[in-house]
Amino acid sequence: MNGRTSLRLRLLLGTLVWILGSIGLTGWLLNGLFSEHLGRQFHAELQTHLDQLAANLEIDANGRTVLSRPLSDPRLARPYSGLYWQVDRLGEAGQPAVPAVLRSRSLWDQALAVPDDHPADGEVHQHAVSGPNGTPLLMIERLLRPLDPPGPAVRLIVAADEALLGEPLQRFRGMLLTALGLLAAGLAGAAVVQVRSGLRPLNRLREELTQLRDGRRATLDGRYPAEVQPVVDELNTVLARNAEFVERARSQAGNLAHAVKTPLSVMANAAAGESGPLAELVGSQVVLARQQIDHHLARARAAAAAQLSGRRCRLRPAVDGLLRVLQRLCAERDVELTVGQCPDDLVFRGEAQDLQEMLGNLLDNAGKWASRRIVVDAEQTAGELRIDVDDDGPGIATGQRAELLQRGRRGDERVPGSGLGLAIVDDLARLYGGRLELLDAPLGGLRARLWLPAGRDGDGTTDTPAP
C-alpha cells in the first residue's frame, strides 16, 4: 500500500500521531504535577516535624538542650527508618560547634553532616545530603537562638530519605504509564475500527466499479453515505449518458444503413431490368454496397456493445427464436433443425441482439449449406460459452477457413448471400473477447464453434431476447 495514496494509511497515521502526541503530553503534565505535589507535601511534612522539634526543644537549668517530649512520628524511633532529626549546638565566641547534641533514635549512632551556610535566625534552608549508609536525604534546617536564658544558637535539622518521596512517585508513574498505555491502545483500536468502517463504502464502491468494468453490472446501485452518494450519482449519470450516446449512435448508424438500402433496391431492380455494361456495373456495385453496409453496421453495433457494461442474456431463448426463423426460411428445403445439448441456465455476458446476430449468421450459413441436418450444441466451460453449429453440408477445406473469416470473402459463389456472415460473427465475437473456430462437424459438414464470455444469472442486467 502506498502511503501517499492510501487514504486508510493517511487517516490511521494521522490519528495515531495525534493520539500518541496528546497522550504523551498528558502523561508528562500529570507526572510533573504529581511530582511537584509530592515534593511540596514532602517539604510540608519536614516542616511540620521541624516545627514540632522547635516546639518541644527546651534548655534546662544546666543549659543543656533537651526535648520536652518525643516527636510523634513513630518512624523517628525506628533505626534507619529514613526519617531523622538532629540538633546541633553552634559554637559561639571561639567555642567549637557541637554536632548532634540531640538526635532522633532513628539516626542511631550516625550524625548528619550539614553544609555550613549560616542561615539567618528563623530562616529555613533546604539541602540534599548524604545520610546513614550513604542514602540520599532531603534535609531542612533552621537556626534557633534561645533568649531566656540566652545561650548559644542551635541548629534544628529534619531529614528524610529521598526514597520516601521517590517511591510513591515511581508507583504513580507506573500506574500512569499503564493507564495511558491502555488508553492509547484503546484509542488506536477505535481509530482502526473507525477508519475501516468509514472506508468500507469506498471498498464497496471499488467492488461495484470492478463489476462494472467486468460487465457484471450496468450501474452502481448500492446505497452509500451522504458524502459518497453524490459521487455515485454523478457516475451513474455519466454511465447513463454514455449508454444513451452509444444507443443513439447505434440507432443512427442503423437508420442510415436502412435508409440507404431501399434506394439500393430500386437501383438494383432497375438495373436488373436492363442489359448492358451500365446495368451490370450498377448490379455489382449494389452488391458491394450492401456488403459494406452490413459489415460496418455489424461493427458499429459491436463496438457500441463493447462499450456497454452489465448486459446479460440467456442463450436458450435466443437459439429457439432463431430456429423458428430458420425453419421458415428453410421451409422449401427438407432440413431438420435440432438443438442437442443446451441447458436453460446458460447466460451470455453481452447484448441479446449481438448474440442473435452471431448465432443467426451461423445458422443462416449452416442453412445455406446443409443437406438435411443442422444441430446446435452449447455448454459452459470455465467461464466461457461454447456453442457449436454443425451441418451436414460439403464443409470448408482447412486451407480456406482462415481466408473465409476475412471481410467480404466468400467460400463459394453457388449459394446466395453477402459472404460476410462468418466474418461478421468472428468480428463480433472478438469484440466480446471470444472467437469463432471453423472445424469439421461429426455430421460431415462444417462445425462453426463460437466461444463467448459466459455470465452468471442475476449478476447484472439480464435482458432476454424475444421468446
Place this chain on the structure above:
Amino acid sequence: MRLLVVEDEPTLCAQLCRSLEAAGYAVDAAGNGRDAEHLGREEPFDAVVLDLGLPLVDGLTVLKRWRAAGRNMPVLILTARGDWHERVAGIDAGADDYLVKPFHMEELQARLRALIRRAGGQAANELNCGPLTLDTRSARAHVDGQPLVLTSHEFRVLAYLLHRRDQVVSRSELSEHIYAHDSDRDSNTIEVFVGRLRKKLPADMIETVRGLGYRLRAPA
C-alpha cells in the same frame, strides 16, 4: 393469384407491382400502414409483400392486427432491417418469410410462389391435373407437353383453379383473386375466361357446378 404489395417508397413499389404483374399476379399496392391494414382485412389476397418501416402504422403492427383478426394469408416481410432480432420479431409476429433489401426480384418471386404453393397445400413448384401441368416458376402451362398460349387473365384463372384443384370455386371468389382492387370487376368476364380456357384444355376439365361455381379436375 392476387397479391398485396405494401411499400412506402413509390419507385420501389412501382417496380414490385410491375414485376409481379408481369409474372401473372393481380397486384394491389398500399403506401402506408393504415391502407395496408384495411386492404388486408377486407380483401382476399393470396399473399402479401410487407415492408416494415411504414408511415402511419408500422408493418409489424399491421401484421399482428391481421393475424389477430384471423387473416392468415401468407406474408413475406421485405425490409431494410435485416438484423436477426428483427427477423425473429417478424416471424414471431406471424410472418411466413423474411427478405432483406436490397434483394433480387427473382428471389422475391420464388419465395412468393413457394408461400402460395404451401398455403394451397402443394409441395412442388409444378402443379398437375391430368395432362395439364403448370410451372409456377416460369408461369407456363402445358397440356401433354404442348405449351398453352394464355392471356394474363386466363393464366390467373387457371392458376387459381389449379391451386384449388378438385374444389368448387365460386365466380366471385375467382373474380376477387384475379382482379386487383381498383380494376373493373365484372364477374361475367370470368365466364368468358373460363369459356376460352375450356377451348384450350381437354374436354370436361373445368366443370360447372350449378349455382356454386367451377371445379377443375382431371378428365376421366
